[in-house]
Amino acid sequence: MQLRVARWEDIPAIQLVRNAVRENRLSVAGSIKEADVASYLEARGRGWVCEAGDRIVGFTFADAIDASIWALFLLPEWEGQGLGRRLLETACNWLFAQGVKEIRLSTARHTRAHGFYLKLGWRETGARGNGEAKLRLRRPRAPAAPPAS
Template structure:
């Protein structure tokens, strides 16, 4: 297993993982390759957990953060590989990186009642109290002072 920075060469595997999830689903085509690449190369940075060698899968999961505002744009693990710590590794590297850029508050949205919501709550994220967004996602925040206490 290797944790590394994602590149546009990972595009097909990122989409494979993204469309494999059963919660926080995404309609194919709603986000273009160009938008994905912009988040990887211009707006922020992404990481992947690469499985090597694995006969059927190359990437276990990925995370992408927006350097401009500290927004977690995406974080997904292949459902067949849940519970193996890949999400935690991706989360920690992404959060550490975003805070290292000088952000003091990070934000994200996730499906209410999902496994992801439970994961983020365990990691110290708290709901902001704002209404769900246009996609029905509940907004959460993580403040640096809370991360330092619980990391």
């Protein structure tokens, strides 16, 4: 298993993963355009993919402009193996390194994704107009330095 920064040539495989999910399915297949994904590779933030052999099995994108996780998806057969957590930690650590104090995302309530985020310490802060839960994660505080002796 390898995590790496997403590249342009990964976009078709990212689209395949996005369209294969069980939850949070797109209401219109293909409504996330190549240009949408590309904007995170060029201007808005950064993306990462998880590869198994030569196959992309998951991805995430962090949006540095609005301090959010834009996407986190795995192929269904790769769920429950810790890959989502690794991808999310990578994206969050990158956003915090960019100076972000709090990260946002939204997801449907009563889904595996919703439970996943809550288990990892995200806090629900309300609802969007479409009923999705708004979630936030604050930057962890650095441990206090031990007293000088």
